[in-house]
Structures are given as structure tokens and as C-alpha cells.
Amino acid sequence: MNGLMNWMEKYILPTATKIGSQKHLVALRDAFIATMPATMAGAIATLLNAFLRDFPRDWGYDGFVEAMAPIIGINGLVWTGTLAIMAVIFSMTLGSNLAKAYDVDRLSGSVVSLAAFFMGLTDSAQAVLTLPKTLGKDAVAIITEAGGTVAVDKGVQTITTGAWGYFNFGKHMGGSGLFTAIIFGFIATILFAKLMQKNIIIKMPDSVPPAVSKAFAAIIPAAVALYTVGIINYTFTRVTGQRMIDWITETIQAPMINLSQGFGAVLLIVFMVHLLWFFGIHGTNVMSPILQTLYGTAMTENTNAFQTGQKIPYKWVAGSFEAFVWPGGAGVTLVLIISVLLLSKRADYLTVGKLSIGPGIFNINEPVMFGMPVVLNPLFMIPFILAPMATAAIAYAATFAGLVKPVVVNVIWVMPTIISGFLATGGDWRAIVLTLINLAVAFVIWAPFIIAANKMDPSLGEND
Incomplete structure (x- = not known):
């Protein structure tokens, strides 16, 4: 037993200690911990709705569910602002903790990380409608002028419409977006921090208030970091025809989580x-x-x-x-x-x-x-x-x-x-x-x- 303990103390513990104190891993750990106020609030809302909505409905107490509708609605709003956008919240806490690890402005680090995450999100929605009857030329012209397309395949007419400004809550902003938030949070914030440390900044006179001075100092590093992330996302989408966040979710995140289930x-x-x-x-x-x-x-x-x-x-x-x-x-x-x-x-x-x-x-x-x-x-x-x-x-x-x-x-x-x-x-x-x-x-x-x-x-x- 003593021999085993001595061997572990000599070979295992030094490695474990280094891993435990590695600043990037510490920042990642602390970023998850920092989301706890939101995660616990969302968890409480989910749990309350289980007892106020799901269980009573399963047991046939629909009247009770209707009476609790205001509380259920409030719980839904709390969930929407917490667990439903967990990747968004995490991207901020990760940027803050990485900036702390590099001893640069934490608020700017949060902003850079958050912006880098949003760059990769799907920002449009598309709907395809199959028509039971063929539209006339005038109707097709109106739809086309409004930005939609009308196509006919084997006698079946379909309308395709799209709109910009629609983020996908369920697919990207919850837990499924966490790996993307981690990857781009690290890329953008570390690049931002490195440039800050090299003093590639806009220096303001000492008479300028500290808040203004910090904001101006972060402009060049933040711009370089965010343009780098933008180029990565744009190039990947152009080459593959797929959003990088979807590729990360399908190719990296899903297999790793499935492996963890073993x-x-x-x-x-x-x-x-x-x-x-x-x-x-x-x-x-x-x-x-x-x-x-x-x-x-x-x-x-x-x-x-x-x-x-x-x-x-x-x-x-x-x-x-x-x-x-x-x-x-x-x-x-x-x-x-x-x-x-x-x-x-x-x-x-x-x-x-x-x-x-x-x-x-x-x-x-x-x-x-x-x-x-x-x-x-x-x-x-x-x-x-x-x-x-x-x-x-x-x-x-x-x-x-x-x-x-x-x-x-x-x-x-x-x-x-x-x-x-x-x-x-x-x-x-x-x-x-x-x-x-x-x-x-x-x-x-x-x-x-x-x-x-x-x-x-x-x-x-x-x-x-």
C-alpha cells in the first residue's frame, strides 16, 4: 500500500496538480460555476412547473393547472431567460474568466466572447409551403416581389419564404450551443487578451475617465479578435455550405457526449x-x-x-x-x-x-x-x-x-x-x-x- 501511494505521489499527483491549476481549465471551470445563479433559477422554474403543470395534468387535474397558469407563465419566462439561453450566458462568463486569467479587462473580455458566439448563430428563418392548387401569375408576382420564391416540381407548386433576425433558441442558444461558445470564446478572448498584453491599443490621455480609457484601449484588440472569428465563420460556411455551429454540434459535441454516456x-x-x-x-x-x-x-x-x-x-x-x-x-x-x-x-x-x-x-x-x-x-x-x-x-x-x-x-x-x-x-x-x-x-x-x-x-x- 505504501509503495502504491509513493508511486502515485511521485507520478500522478504532480500531473493532477498542474491540470488543476492550468489557467485555461481554471477559467473554464469558473465560467461554469459563474452561471450558477441563472442555472439554479432556471432549475427552480422547471421543477415548479413539473409540480404545477406536468404532474397535475397527467393526473387529470386540469382545473388546478388553469388556476396556476400565471405562476406557470412566470416560471416559463424565468426558464426562457436562463436555461434556454445557457450558451449565451456561458459565453459571457467564459470571456470574463479568461480575461481574468490574462489580467486584462474582464468586461471587455465578456463582450468579445459574447459577440464571437453570436457571429456563428443562424440568424434567419425559412418556411416551405406546398400548395394544394396552383397560384396564378399575379399571386406569384406578389410573392416574388416580397422576397419569396415559387417553384413547380412535377405539377406541385411550393412557396419558399425567409426572414432575417430569427435566432434558433432550441437548436443553438441552450446546451447545444455550449461547445461553440467554448471554442469561439477561447479563440476570440485569448487573441483579444494577447493583443492587450502587447499594448496594441489606443492610448488615451490620463485626464480621460478610466471607463472611457478602458473602452478605447479594447477597440483594436476586440476588432482583430472578432474579425478573426468572422473570417473563420464566413469561410467555413462558404466552403461547406453549413453553419459552423451546426458542424461543431454534430461532429464534436454530440459524439463526445454520447461517449460520456458509456x-x-x-x-x-x-x-x-x-x-x-x-x-x-x-x-x-x-x-x-x-x-x-x-x-x-x-x-x-x-x-x-x-x-x-x-x-x-x-x-x-x-x-x-x-x-x-x-x-x-x-x-x-x-x-x-x-x-x-x-x-x-x-x-x-x-x-x-x-x-x-x-x-x-x-x-x-x-x-x-x-x-x-x-x-x-x-x-x-x-x-x-x-x-x-x-x-x-x-x-x-x-x-x-x-x-x-x-x-x-x-x-x-x-x-x-x-x-x-x-x-x-x-x-x-x-x-x-x-x-x-x-x-x-x-x-x-x-x-x-x-x-x-x-x-x-x-x-x-x-x-x-
């Missing part, structure tokens, strides 16, 4: 999070770029589909980890605390357990992680990693088998365990059963190690 991918994420945590590195934060970019995008897609009554696209999302895999925090430490209080005879463990049970109920596990301690404790390494892998396997099997509905609502991480799963699945009572089963399995894994700790001399310490 059982091996889920277990690997869980293993890495807990391996890093065991060595005192915040595994969830280090893995956050992957968790949020892939599983967070899937989470937003699920929530938007649930809100609009569409088929839920993904079985496993970011909220699945929070709801079912690590109740009480990484390592299923709520069960560790319960096991200690029920089975431990050691005064030091019992003291930490009593102090940790309150925070543990709300998924705050730092007291037990560093107070027990679990970090760098060879006795607890196996259950700390094995318990969440077991809960992940059970939850994954139950979700993909259809025994429990997929997670569709992003519930705040401090929500107590059993309630969390119920709310996250949009009110599926079977989520409560799954959570109880996972807690029981985790208890079976943790209990032998707590009993074994009773035989150890506390005065020696677990790591001696």
Missing part, C-alpha cells in the same frame, strides 16, 4: 475524482472541465427537453453524480459518518462523527475528510474509492434500465440526499428507493473498515 466513462470519472480527493486534491474541481463540458451540457439539454415536453435525450448527466453517486459528498462520506456513529468504539472517530453529521447531511464533507482524516488514510482508501464506484454502477444500471427516470433538474448541491434524487428526477419516487439502496450498499462497504479501525491503537495514528 459505463466505462462514468466509472473512470468517479475513480479519478476520488483518487485525487484521497490525496487531498479537490477531485471534483480538477475534473470539473470534463464534468461540466460534457455532463453539464447534457444536463442543460435534459432540463430544456423536460421543460418543453420533449423526449429526454440523455440518461446520465452532471446531476446524476450529485443525486446518486456520492451522497454526503465524495466517497459517500455520509455513510462513513453513520458507520462511525453506529460501529466505532474510538473516541476520536466518534467526536469527529458527531461534529460532521450536520454538515454531512447537506453534502459538506470537509470536516470528516480532514478531521477523521480520510485524506491519506491507507485504511480508508479502498472504501473511499470503492463505495462511490458501487453506487455509480447501481445508479447507472437503474437509470439505463428505465427503473428510475433520468435526472432532468439541476438541484443545488447542498440539498439533503434522499430529497435531492427525488427532485432531480422531476419527482420520481423510485429515486428515493435507489438512494436508499445505494446508502445501504455503501454502508456494507464502509462498515468492515470502521470495525477494523477499532482494533488500531489511536495513539499510533492510521498512517504510521
